[in-house]
Amino acid sequence: MKDFSLVLLNKIDIIIEKWIEAVRQDEQIETAKELTYKGIRNSLPILLQAIATILSETEDSDIKTLINKALEHGKLRAKQGYDAEEIAREYRLVRWIIFTEIEEDLQQASATEVIRAMRLIDTAIDEVIARCFQTYTEERLKEFEQLQHEMRLTNQELTRLVRASKDNLAHLAHELKTPLTSIIGYSDLFLRQMKQNPELEYTVPNLEHIEKVLQNGRQLLHLINDSLEISRYEAGQMQLHPTEINPHTLITQILEMVEPLANTKQLKLTQECQNCPQQVITDPLRLQQILTNLLSNAIRYTQTGTIHLLCQTLPNNQWSITIKDTGQGITPEDQKHIFDPYFRVISPDKSYLPNSTGLGLAIVHRLVKVLKGQIFLHSEPGIGSTFTLILPTQ
Numbered sequence: 412m413k414d415f416s417l418v419l420l421n422k423i424d425i426i427i428e429k430w431i432e433a434v435r436q437d438e439q440i441e442t443a444k445e446l447t448y449k450g451i452r453n454s455l456p457i458l459l460q461a462i463a464t465i466l467s468e469t470e471d472s473d474i475k476t477l478i479n480k481a482l483e484h485g486k487l488r489a490k491q492g493y494d495a496e497e498i499a500r501e502y503r504l505v506r507w508i509i510f511t512e513i514e515e516d517l518q519q520a521s522a523t524e525v526i527r528a529m530r531l532i533d534t535a536i537d538e539v540i541a542r543c544f545q546t547y548t549e550e551r552l553k554e555f556e557q558l559q560h561e562m563r564l565t566n567q568e569l570t571r572l573v574r575a576s577k578d579n580l581a582h583l584a585h586e587l588k589t590p591l592t593s594i595i596g597y598s599d600l601f602l603r604q605m606k607q608n609p610e611l612e613y614t615v616p617n618l619e620h621i622e623k624v625l626q627n628g629r630q631l632l633h634l635i636n637d638s639l640e641i642s643r644y645e646a647g648q649m650q651l652h653p654t655e656i657n658p659h660t661l662i663t664q665i666l667e668m669v670e671p672l673a674n675t676k677q678l679k680l681t682q683e684c685q686n687c688p689q690q691v692i693t694d695p696l697r698l699q700q701i702l703t704n705l706l707s708n709a710i711r712y713t714q715t716g717t718i719h720l721l722c723q724t725l726p727n728n729q730w731s732i733t734i735k736d737t738g739q740g741i742t743p744e745d746q747k748h749i750f751d752p753y754f755r756v757i758s759p760d761k762s763y764l765p766n767s768t769g770l771g772l773a774i775v776h777r778l779v780k781v782l783k784g785q786i787f788l789h790s791e792p793g794i795g796s797t798f799t800l801i802l803p804t805q
Contacts, residue, residue: 416467485546687722713738
């Protein structure tokens, strides 16, 4: 009699390797491209070992481990930012690779043994998927609730600031309308489907509705927070906390943060900091905010090529950071308004790029002033843009 439990145990390592390779090559599992080998693998070895016990006719089935690890996997994938379809594709790949690797052994077994092995493996994987989606949905709903709470708090501060100043209110209301309409629409659709058929709770379509609500909620919260940042500056309430830092260390940390965004577009992210000052006195949080905005913008408006950061020491107790991209560039007319609130550069197809609030560079410009620095732009359409930031060293 063929022992498929032993067959699976002997092939666990090769199944894991082939599965991770397949996940990374799957264009529809984009989130995995930002994860490490360990982050993708997660608890798959333990899940496969538990499935092997289910196939065994002599050992007790380790159902408890199977369920616990599936529940953990759902929580982790939610925190890693996976959407429901990506998780479903991961498990389809697991199922396909398992059967591919044991195909030769299946051909050598009797029909009864084959039916038993395939039935038990399918049942185990289906159970894992169900448990994984259960905790994935729960985590997404918790995130949704937290987002709602943050939005309520942010809305309170926004209301207070609007009472003090009504500048840009009509424009802000227009920008909030699109994500808010989407949030309301998808929330209403999700709730109506749940009431009509409670069994649909963990299906992929409903998970996708939750994902769209969260996505638009984050966009709305981002827009509100950026608007509040502008309002704080205009009201003179922007606080600084200067401290002595090593700028090269901070720049390296920021580049590591934005590197996954560049990797998704296959852009080369480089730095040149040999002449960077060893120590400067500045507000590291505000400087990080400036550089993150400039680098994110460079990545957003660059389709191919390079994002290069150059840091240099200048005379008269000054230093500079230059960020140069090979993106679409900015027309001379648009350059006049690039630091205005709510102004957005139009992409080559005459549309605005997604997730752009038109406030990032306006915040950068104001933060640079607060840090007693200057910012300059040189750009040519079709060639790219260069932002140069000059700051005092103390």
